[in-house]
Amino acid sequence: MERQTVFSGLQPTGNVHLGNYLGALRNWVKLQDSYDSVYCVVDLHAITVDYDPQQFEQDRIEAAKVLLAVGIDPDKSLFYFQSQVPQHSELAWILGTMTPTGVLNRMTQYKDKVARGIPANLGLYSYPVLMAADILLYHANLVPIGDDQRQHLEMTRDLAERFNNRFGEVFPIPDALIPETTARVMSFADPTSKMSKSDPNEKSRVLILDSPDVVRKKIKSAMTDSDPEVRFDRDEKPGISNLLEIMSTCTGESIDNLVAEYGGSGYGVFKEAVADAVIAELAPIRSAYTQLDDEEIARIMRRGALDARTRAEGFQQTVRQVTGLAPV
Numbered sequence: 001m002e003r004q005t006v007f008s009g010l011q012p013t014g015n016v017h018l019g020n021y022l023g024a025l026r027n028w029v030k031l032q033d034s035y036d037s038v039y040c041v042v043d044l045h046a047i048t049v050d051y052d053p054q055q056f057e058q059d060r061i062e063a064a065k066v067l068l069a070v071g072i073d074p075d076k077s078l079f080y081f082q083s084q085v086p087q088h089s090e091l092a093w094i095l096g097t098m099t100p101t102g103v104l105n106r107m108t109q110y111k112d113k114v115a116r117g118i119p120a121n122l123g124l125y126s127y128p129v130l131m132a133a134d135i136l137l138y139h140a141n142l143v144p145i146g147d148d149q150r151q152h153l154e155m156t157r158d159l160a161e162r163f164n165n166r167f168g169e170v171f172p173i174p175d176a177l178i179p180e181t182t183a184r185v186m187s188f189a190d191p192t193s194k195m196s197k198s199d200p201n202e203k204s205r206v207l208i209l210d211s212p213d214v215v216r217k218k219i220k221s222a223m224t225d226s227d228p229e230v231r232f233d234r235d236e237k238p239g240i241s242n243l244l245e246i247m248s249t250c251t252g253e254s255i256d257n258l259v260a261e262y263g264g265s266g267y268g269v270f271k272e273a274v275a276d277a278v279i280a281e282l283a284p285i286r287s288a289y290t291q292l293d294d295e296e297i298a299r300i301m302r303r304g305a306l307d308a309r310t311r312a313e314g315f316q317q318t319v320r321q322v323t324g325l326a327p328v
């Protein structure tokens with residue numbers, strides 16, 4: 001059987017946090033060894049909200065640096081900046097002509113952003129179509145993402161099917177790879193909403209580059225309830241359940257075992273143990289980060305873009321042909 005392809009993307013919007021890492025990036029790294037993997041810093045997605053053009057190149061390099069520190073290996077994965085591969089936008093346009101606005105109107109991420117006061121524009125609205133194009137461009141089979149992207153992936157699958165029905169079997173139908181635990185790491189300030197890059201409260205998230213001291217402080221101050229029992233119950237004890245999931249993913253221990261070990265020891269002791277586990281998990285990333293050089297990163301990304309364009313163009317020729325567009 002042909003080797004399967006993995007695709008995923010990260011926006012260069014700073015504040016890469018434990019949720020991004022445990023929900024998605026950790027899987028990106030693991031999949032590199034057994035799949036043909038394609039990973040992208042999705043800067044075209046990032047400009048759908050307010051951003052600083054002067055700062056943008058640095059933001060992009062920073063995102064690439066974090067991904068390299070996490071363990072993305074440019075010798076194993078195709079790794080590049082989305083805006084250097086124009087085929088993404090071209091395919092997005094074509095897929096947009098097949099996307100009912102009724103479907104886009106139901107996208108919860110779009111509705112949430114607009115409800116938070118982010119100006120609604122066509123780019124923000126069609127964001128999931130560009131995401132579908134990213135994935136389908138490389139004929140990806142598997143997409144490692146957090147739970148918040150589930151709806152976008154469903155839409156991608158529908159678009160692939162619609163395209164194939166109309167123009168012939170071009171795209172595989174991609175599957176989401178969403179972890180069982182930590183698919184939705186919750187905010188430390190409010191464990192009923194997800195940990196997010198854009199939350200103005202810095203204590204709501206642990207950044208993957210936070211120092212051990214800062215990690216410990218943030219975890220100790222994570223909002224929990226007043227009943228001191230450590231047990232897993234997402235509805236009654238969302239704060240503790242969030243910490244149990246985080247610790248389970250970082251240590252590889254099952255939640256049941258952790259509950260058996262910490263059930264009666266009180267929140268203080270438990271939170272110290274969670275902090276130790278997170279600090280140990282993040283230590284190699286922090287240390288790898290300090291070794292990376294911006295010039296070297298720019299070089300890696302230029303080479304990645306060159307390879308990505310070649311590969312994307314090969315696939316796009318088929319798309320232009322079956323849709324009746326003029327060859328380039």
Ligand code: ATP
Pocket residue numbers: 009010011019020021022023024025144145146147148149182183184185186194195196197198
């Ligand atoms: P945020 O919501 O934190 O602002 P994002 O989802 O808008 O981030 P990205 O940086 O592109 O933007 O996300 C990268 C990956 O991180 C995605 O696969 C997303 O599903 C995942 N992710 C984001 N937040 C969480 C979370 N709290 N728990 C688990 N996975 C998450």
Ligand code: LTN
Pocket residue numbers: 007008009010011042045130131132134135143144145149152
């Ligand atoms: N929308 C995603 C980022 C993203 C993505 C993708 C993820 C853009 N294109 C393709 C997986 C596959 C988010 O996390 N906010």
